[in-house]
Amino acid sequence: MRKLLSGNEAIAEGALAAGCSFFAGYPITPSSEIMHYMARELPKRGGVFIQAEDELAAVNIVIGASLAGAKAMTATSGPGFSLMQEGIGYAVMVEAPIVVVDVMRVGPATGQATKPAQGDIMQARWGRHGDQYIVSLAPSTPQEAFELTIEAFNIAEELRVPVILLIDEFIAHGREVVVPPKLVTKYRRTVMEGGEEPFNSMNPRIAPPLPELGSGKYLLITGSTHDGWGYRDVHNFETHFNLVKRLRDKIMLNLDRLFMYEAYGNEDPDVLFISYGSTARSVKEAVNELRSRGVKAKLIRLKTLWPIDLELIKRLGGDPKVVIVPEQNLGQLIMDVERIYNPFEYRVIGCNKVGGGIPIYSNELVEEALKVLGSGGKASN
Amino acid sequence: MEARHPTRDYVREEVLPTTFCPGCYNGIVMNAMALAFKELGIYDLRSYVFVSGIGCASWIPNPYLKADSIHTLHGRAIPVATGIKLAKPSLNVIVIAGDGDLASIGGNHLIHAARRNMDILVIMVNNLVYAMTRGQQSPTTPQGFITITTPYGNFEKPFDISRIIVETNANYVARWCIVNFPQLKESIKEALAKYNRGFRFIEIWAPCITYVVRYEGKTAGGALKEMSKKCVPLSDYEKLPMEKRDGCIAVGVFKKELKPSFIDLYKSYVEKAVGGVNGI
Numbered sequence: 001m002r003k004l005l006s007g008n009e010a011i012a013e014g015a016l017a018a019g020c021s022f023f024a025g026y027p028i029t030p031s032s033e034i035m036h037y038m039a040r041e042l043p044k045r046g047g048v049f050i051q052a053e054d055e056l057a058a059v060n061i062v063i064g065a066s067l068a069g070a071k072a073m074t075a076t077s078g079p080g081f082s083l084m085q086e087g088i089g090y091a092v093m094v095e096a097p098i099v100v101v102d103v104m105r106v107g108p109a110t111g112q113a114t115k116p117a118q119g120d121i122m123q124a125r126w127g128r129h130g131d132q133y134i135v136s137l138a139p140s141t142p143q144e145a146f147e148l149t150i151e152a153f154n155i156a157e158e159l160r161v162p163v164i165l166l167i168d169e170f171i172a173h174g175r176e177v178v179v180p181p182k183l184v185t186k187y188r189r190t191v192m193e194g195g196e197e198p199f200n201s202m203n204p205r206i207a208p209p210l211p212e213l214g215s216g217k218y219l220l221i222t223g224s225t226h227d228g229w230g231y232r233d234v235h236n237f238e239t240h241f242n243l244v245k246r247l248r249d250k251i252m253l254n255l256d257r258l259f260m261y262e263a264y265g266n267e268d269p270d271v272l273f274i275s276y277g278s279t280a281r282s283v284k285e286a287v288n289e290l291r292s293r294g295v296k297a298k299l300i301r302l303k304t305l306w307p308i309d310l311e312l313i314k315r316l317g318g319d320p321k322v323v324i325v326p327e328q329n330l331g332q333l334i335m336d337v338e339r340i341y342n343p344f345e346y347r348v349i350g351c352n353k354v355g356g357g358i359p360i361y362s363n364e365l366v367e368e369a370l371k372v373l374g375s376g377g378k379a380s381n
Numbered sequence: 382m383e384a385r386h387p388t389r390d391y392v393r394e395e396v397l398p399t400t401f402c403p404g405c406y407n408g409i410v411m412n413a414m415a416l417a418f419k420e421l422g423i424y425d426l427r428s429y430v431f432v433s434g435i436g437c438a439s440w441i442p443n444p445y446l447k448a449d450s451i452h453t454l455h456g457r458a459i460p461v462a463t464g465i466k467l468a469k470p471s472l473n474v475i476v477i478a479g480d481g482d483l484a485s486i487g488g489n490h491l492i493h494a495a496r497r498n499m500d501i502l503v504i505m506v507n508n509l510v511y512a513m514t515r516g517q518q519s520p521t522t523p524q525g526f527i528t529i530t531t532p533y534g535n536f537e538k539p540f541d542i543s544r545i546i547v548e549t550n551a552n553y554v555a556r557w558c559i560v561n562f563p564q565l566k567e568s569i570k571e572a573l574a575k576y577n578r579g580f581r582f583i584e585i586w587a588p589c590i591t592y593v594v595r596y597e598g599k600t601a602g603g604a605l606k607e608m609s610k611k612c613v614p615l616s617d618y619e620k621l622p623m624e625k626r627d628g629c630i631a632v633g634v635f636k637k638e639l640k641p642s643f644i645d646l647y648k649s650y651v652e653k654a655v656g657g658v659n660g661i
Contacts, residue, residue: 022468043654048467048647053493057460060453064432064464067451068472072464090454213449213465214472216427218393220444222452231396231444232452 005178007171008075010142011101012037014149015073017184020099021047022072024061026054026080029113030169031103034075055080059087059100066096067221068213071153075101079110081120082127088162089128092247093223095199095207097156097189099149101165103172106355115357116169118277118328122335124164125306131244133251135258136164136305138276142176148303154187155258159250160207166305168328170278170359192217200228204249251307260303263316265291269298271369272320274313274337276302278359279326285362290369297369305333314340322372326351326360347372388415391426396444404594404601406559406587407441410477410506413562417569429473430465434458434482436513437589438506441477456487459494462501470500470644473573480507480521484542488520491542495549497643498579502572505542505582508589516592527596543584547635552579552642554635558586558612560605561632568634579642586612586630 005013012034015023023038025031035051042049048065052058058074065072076084081102091098104120106112124136135155139145145167152163192198192211198219201208208228211217220230225240233239251258265287273283280301290297300316302308317323323341325334331350341348351368353360388411401407418426426449431442435455443452453461458476466474476483483491483505494501510528511517517530521542526535543556553576557565565585572581586608588594594604608630615633618626 022464024464043647043651046651050463050467052460053489056457057463057490057493060457060460061464061467064451064461064466065468066464067461068430068465068468070468072468086454087457090457094451213430213469214428216425217449218427218447219449220452221450222443223454224452 001180003178003180004175005142005146006033006173006175007139007142007145007167008033008103008173009037010145010178011075011149011165011167012041013178013180014146015099015153016041016045017146017180018071018150018153019186019188020071020073020153021045022062022065022070023047023074024050024052024058024065024072025074026052026058026076028055028077028080030105030172031075031077031080031101033172034101034103055083056087059084059098060090062098063087063091063094063096066091066098067094071097071157073099073101075103077103077105078107078120081123085123085127088134088164089130089132090223091162092128092132092134094221095160095210095247096162097160097210098162099152099156099165100162101167104166104168112355112357114169115355116278116328117354118166118168118279119332119354121166121305121329122332124166131248133248134162134164134306135159135251136166137260137303138166138305139171139303140277140280140301142171142174143178144303145171146178146180150184150186151260154185157187157189158207159254160189160210161251166277168278169357197228199226199230199243201246201250204246205253207250255307255309258304258307259309259312262301262303263298264301265298266296267298268318269296270321270373271295271297272317272323273297273299273326273365274302274317274323274333275299275326276305276333279328282360282362283326283365286365286369289362289366295369295373302333308336310336310340313337320346322369323348324351324365324369325349326365328352328354328360330354387419388412390424391415391418391447392445393447399445400440401437402591404590405437406508406590407438407506409559409562410438410504410585410587411441411445413566414504414569417566417573420566421570421574428471429475432458432462432465432474432476434478434487436479436482436511437508438477438479439482441506442475456482456485456490458482459487459490459501459503463494463499466500467644467647474501476501476503478505479512480505480509480542481511481519484540485520492545492549495546495551495580495582498550498552498640499643500578500580502581503583504569505584507542507584507586508593510589510592512589512592516589516596528592543582543635546582550580550640551582551636552576552638552640553581555582555633556584556586556630556635557632558608558630560609561612564632571634571637576637576639578645579638579640586632
């Protein structure tokens with residue numbers, strides 16, 4: 001059935017389709033509609049909705065619910081996302097599957113509360129102290145918001161990891177047609193049956209089964225460094241090193257499954273765009289325009305913002321004269337892109353605009369591309 | 382037959398001895414809890430989940446108690462406990478943490494869980510300082526008291542946490558000193574059995590043996606003797622003239638009610654939602 005949904009509503013519907021039965025949140029623009037939707041729907045469906053006293057509580061309530069077996073989610077924006085960081089770090093350490101939506105707005109601090117931005121992508125990746133790895137996804141349309149929310153729950157459950165869904169206010173509040181898929185794949189965590197260690201896995205690609213509370217296993221769960229059985233060990237090198245390495249490997253060794261993207265345009269482009277979220281939609285238009293003018297152009301749109309398969313991007317991008325990374329921030333994803341293109345061979349430029357709710361327009365991108373191509377493109381010139 | 386300490390049935394023997402300082406009152410708290418369970422006929426803790434924060438008291442359940450236990454971030458035991466209870470109401474959820482954890486960094490969560498009458502039992506071991514981090518002033522440190530962060534004497538007025546919780550929607554509030562062992566044990570039993578719904582709060586006055594008792598130049602036994610003089614039953618305390626109340630600790634059950642809890646109210650809310658609210 002076709003529906004006209006905003007990105008926020010699509011995320012809420014996607015979550016319900018994925019089997020989310022628990023939501024805790026705290027009011028904040030521009031993410032509140034997700035909470036409003038859940039407040040209306042969850043009680044009717046036998047789920048739990050609670051409005052927390054702050055974002056610290058919201059994320060920790062969700063972690064508690066997840067440990068008790070629920071598929072749980074919270075949603076927030078910039079300042080609230082900052083407050084949730086400690087909880088997300090805890091979820092990484094105790095391997096609690098949770099989904100956190102961050103509807104990105106202009107920051108830092110209160111910034112421009114009602115205006116879109118893409119400034120939280122590095123915070124989503126690195127916002128916590130210590131070595132920790134999460135998964136972050138960035139949909140580009142309400143349709144994709146619906147689909148990637150389901151994917152976020154599946155990844156969280158499968159890998160016992162927090163998954164962060166990053167959208168910006170353009171998609172959050174923009175309404176478009178969404179066609180929910182007829183068949184939704186719902187992954188459910190494996191529950192510990194026998195005597196497996198709940199915090200260790202022989203296969204580093206696979207998360208250990210999550211034990212159920214109240215099943216008589218006498219579980220120890222702690223955010224301190226712990227061994228496979230959950231016993232705290234705050235002294236030994238091996239325990240800590242093996243733990244953080246496993247927590248990293250469980251994400252990075254699944255790169256092929258986690259890294260999702262869309263490639264659009266010419267196979268071997270002169271102009272390569274790398275973008276994500278709402279910005280990638282302007283880029284698509286720019287690619288069309290450039291191609292209509294006879295310029296070979298391509299967009300690699302990242303649906304997964306972390307982990308990123310840089311080698312694959314390099315391969316897909318061919319041998320471009322210029323690489324343009326448009327973002328609604330002062331340049332964040334470009335730091336990764338610059339790592340894969342030798343600065344003596346390639347020209348990598350950002351196209352950045354943030355604040356005031358003004359998008360990056362396709363004609364700006366076309367002009368930029370033509371300007372650089374006109375000047376010869378490659379950095380060696 | 383080998384004599385066996387009652388607490389041993391409820392602890393993980395493999396992690397003993399505890400890392401608590403010699404003379405620490407946390408052991409007495411554990412004993413009171415173990416005896417309460419035993420006398421209630423609860424022989425294993427499989428339906429209980431213990432949630433703690435960061436600090437000395439938070440180590441009581443994790444790793445020492447033989448039960449599911451979750452050692453959370455500093456101050457966040459109550460939200461995690463809330464999530465567990467709401468997601469799986471069949472579990473009995475008990476929070477054990479200290480004054481720094483519950484009343485300072487987690488203070489907001491404490492008063493809001495109390496306001497909601499959330500179905501959890503919170504045991505606050507009030508040792509009057511941040512003991513794990515070397516005895517800094519906490520929100521319950523008495524005035525005039527010397528700590529490492531108040532080297533010239535604490536000039537801030539402390540909280541009376543139990544009285545704050547009494548003013549909320551909580552169902553059960555009690556405070557006991559560590560010397561009131563039988564009353565404390567009965568209180569835990571009451572909060573687990575007869576008053577087993579809504580927000581239940583038990584404050585245990587148990588000054589840190591290392592950073593309070595020793596700092597004051599007292600022995601563990603001497604401090605207990607002095608404490609037993611200082612604890613005044615609530616009814617007597619209220620009769621004391623104001624000038625004599627200073628330095629006394631009012632102990633007893635401040636409040637016991639069986640008002641509908643958060644879960645009770647959420648259930649009726651759900652019925653309303655299924656019936657449709659305002660045509661939605």
